[in-house]
Amino acid sequence: MNSSPLRDVAPPNGGATSRPGRRRPLPRLRATTLAGVPMRRRDLGWVYLALVPFLILFLAFTVWPLVRTVQFSFYDYDGIGDLADASLVGLGNFDFVTKDAVFQLSYANTWLFTIGQTLIKLPLSFLIAVLLLQPWLRMRGFFRMVFFLPWLMPPAIVAMVFYYLLNPNNGAINEALTGLHITSEPIDFLASAPIAFSTIALISTWQIMGQYVIFWMAALQLVPQSLYEAAEVDGANGWRRTWYITLPLIRPMAVIIASLGLIWSFNIFDWVQILTSGGPGTSTFVVNYYVYDKAFAHARAQFGTASAAATLFGLTVLVIYTVVGRVVSRAQAKRREYGV
Amino acid sequence: MKAIRRLRLREVIVIIAMLALSLFWLYPFLWPVFSAFKSSQEMYAAGYQLWPKEWIFDNFVRAWDSxxxxxxxxxxxxxxxxxxxxxxxxxxxxxxxxxxxxxxxxxxxxxxxxxxxxxxxxxxxxxxxxxxxxxxxxxxxxxxxxxxxxxxxxxxxxxxxxxxxxxxxxxxxxxxxxxxxxxxxxxxxxxxxxxxxxxxxxxxxxxxxxxxxxxxxxxxxxxxxxxxxxxxxxxxxFSVDLSGFAAGVTLSMLPIIAVFAFFQRYFIDGLAGAIKD
Structure with missing residues (x-):
């Protein structure tokens, strides 16, 4: 990569780097710095050299896997040995997956969870961020720490902890609920899909919220303090100030935060794998769990089917990403317009 | 003067509400930490009490070795x-x-x-x-x-x-x-x-x-x-060894909390930087 095509054209001159006078426009290549200053040939070599490790990682772990997933999805492949030995089934895997009731359910569950969790975590974290920035708040450091600490724990470990806390037999949460006579019977929080997903949405919010509080605080701090002071002089109360000044001004940032929130929730796996293993039955399957189940949890690995599911999932994310990307770039333009 | 007074009362209520919320928030975090010091019997009958009746340390040894x-x-x-x-x-x-x-x-x-x-x-x-x-x-x-x-x-x-x-x-x-x-x-x-x-x-x-x-x-x-x-x-x-599990969770938090303690400012700024582009 670093052997630039220029090597053949220009004579080697190592001394050029220490003599700025020698820099002259190079024909054909038009390699310049951001400011438009033509690049030295040696620097161009360095640039390509600096990009090589990145290109290797990016092509190997981002681009190539996607190509291969699409390729796998056309074969009846078990993940062992050569793909060429597997039989080509055309769109057979897609046909199977889209008609598979379990996949349909996984797909619907993924959307349901994503939307539900986003609707809980965004407003709650926004409220807490607003409160944390109030000048009259005491013990600010303590509160910030409390809401941030769970983020340090891996979701998988949080899920295991909650598995015990929620246990209907002697889990602490049920003990507290019955002990304090809030409910007469212990609740099985993972008994069926609706309650299991509600539980997962709440406890995953518990784990992730610190991150969103920080996002919102960063957004809120961009609003110029002088605007609030002006509004106060005009007699606007706290709610009016939030509604008419804060919200319109942070809308561009809010779009970015919400988009990241959606895309991240879409990848739910750990919570389901640990708390319900997709059960009872297959009622709490999500797409990632379906892929895992098909590829790694059966005696004969079904990489083909799993890849078809993964491809459909990737397409969905791509569509969301494109839509979101459009909205975000419009939001970014607005941000520049507002100067925040 | 009156307006300021009323605001203060509201502020006190908000602070108390936030304190209550923080206690709920901290519970699942503190549960494995305190449970790690309980005996298996106490763990099994623990209910929702956090504080161990008797402080026991061999859970950590068991989790670490076995x-x-x-x-x-x-x-x-x-x-x-x-x-x-x-x-x-x-x-x-x-x-x-x-x-x-x-x-x-x-x-x-x-x-x-x-x-x-x-x-x-x-x-x-x-x-x-x-x-x-x-x-x-x-x-x-x-x-x-x-x-x-x-x-x-x-x-x-x-x-x-x-x-x-x-x-x-x-x-x-x-x-x-x-x-x-x-x-x-x-x-x-x-x-x-x-x-x-x-x-x-x-x-x-x-x-x-x-x-x-x-x-x-x-x-x-x-x-x-x-x-x-x-x-x-x-x-x-070992699905019954709850206190061993709790000790494991507690130990697993130590490295990341150490990193966080050293780089706290960077954590906050760093995360915020991710959305500012």
Whole structure:
């Protein structure tokens, strides 16, 4: 990569780097710095050299896997040995997956969870961020720490902890609920899909919220303090100030935060794998769990089917990403317009 | 005067409400910490009490020895540190090159990154598994580290954005003084500390928290498990040893809390930096 095509054209001159006078426009290549200053040939070599490790990682772990997933999805492949030995089934895997009731359910569950969790975590974290920035708040450091600490724990470990806390037999949460006579019977929080997903949405919010509080605080701090002071002089109360000044001004940032929130929730796996293993039955399957189940949890690995599911999932994310990307770039333009 | 007084009462109510919420919030975090000091019998009949009646320390010893826990903890630390270093190093160079220079292929590379940025793990994990297998790195540490490091597209974009925002005159002046690529890159080091912090922290926590990749890549070699995967196996094997589990969870928090304590400011700034572009 670093052997630039220029090597053949220009004579080697190592001394050029220490003599700025020698820099002259190079024909054909038009390699310049951001400011438009033509690049030295040696620097161009360095640039390509600096990009090589990145290109290797990016092509190997981002681009190539996607190509291969699409390729796998056309074969009846078990993940062992050569793909060429597997039989080509055309769109057979897609046909199977889209008609598979379990996949349909996984797909619907993924959307349901994503939307539900986003609707809980965004407003709650926004409220807490607003409160944390109030000048009259005491013990600010303590509160910030409390809401941030769970983020340090891996979701998988949080899920295991909650598995015990929620246990209907002697889990602490049920003990507290019955002990304090809030409910007469212990609740099985993972008994069926609706309650299991509600539980997962709440406890995953518990784990992730610190991150969103920080996002919102960063957004809120961009609003110029002088605007609030002006509004106060005009007699606007706290709610009016939030509604008419804060919200319109942070809308561009809010779009970015919400988009990241959606895309991240879409990848739910750990919570389901640990708390319900997709059960009872297959009622709490999500797409990632379906892929895992098909590829790694059966005696004969079904990489083909799993890849078809993964491809459909990737397409969905791509569509969301494109839509979101459009909205975000419009939001970014607005941000520049507002100067925040 | 009256208005101020009424506001204060409201503030007190909000602060009390937040205190109540914090207690709820802290409970699941403190539960494993205190449970780690309880005896198995007390654990079983514990209810929702946090404070141990009797403080017992051999849960930690049991978790450390019997569950191969020390190994898993070391694995987690090694994976996270190495993959973070790899990702920061690689993406700093690439981001700097993309931000500072315009060269043939520049536009193509940037479009490539943007187009493939948000590939979900599920979509790429099977071919990554296959690739690591082809490289002969399946069930080895380098294999897991490579899979965890991944494509580094996001951190490269972060570096690229940050370098573009730096005053370019600085580099041009250095170039006039004869500094080449390497010297200009080194010169910018003190200026890019915030973005190094951002990418390092995002990289470290995402490796530390990752579950899907280490789960799949350690199916064939349990010795390579991370803390999360190891604890999961532990709970499946010894489902009654609750206090041992709690001790394991508590131990697993120590490294990340140590990192957090040292770099607290960077954590907050770094995370906030991720959304400011």
């Amino acid at each position: 569950a191969n826990f020390s190994r898993y903890l070391l694995n987690s630390v090694v994976y996270s540190v190495v993959s973070t270093a790899l990702s920061v190093g690689v993406s700093a160079f690439a981001g700097y090159s993309l931000a500072r220079y315009r060269f043939p292929g520049h536009r193509f590379i940037e479009l490539l990154i943007l187009a493939f940025l948000f590939i979900p793990t599920a979509t790429s994990i099977l071919p990554i598994f296959d690739l690591i297998d082809q490289l002969g790195l399946l069930n080895t540490m380098p294999g897991i580290i490579l899979a965890l490091t991944g494509g580094v597209g996001f951190s490269t974009l972060l570096f690229r954005g940050f370098y573009s925002a730096l005053p370019q005159e600085l580099f041009d002046a250095a170039a006039l003084d004869g500094a080449g690529f390497v010297w200009q890159f080194r010169l910018s080091f003190p200026l890019v500390k915030p973005v190094i912090a951002t990418t390092a922290i995002l990289g470290f926590t995402s490796s530390w928290q990752e579950y899907f990749i280490p789960l799949v890549f350690t199916l064939g070699n349990p010795d390579l498990r991370t803390v999360s995967v190891g604890l999961r196996a532990f709970t499946q094997q």
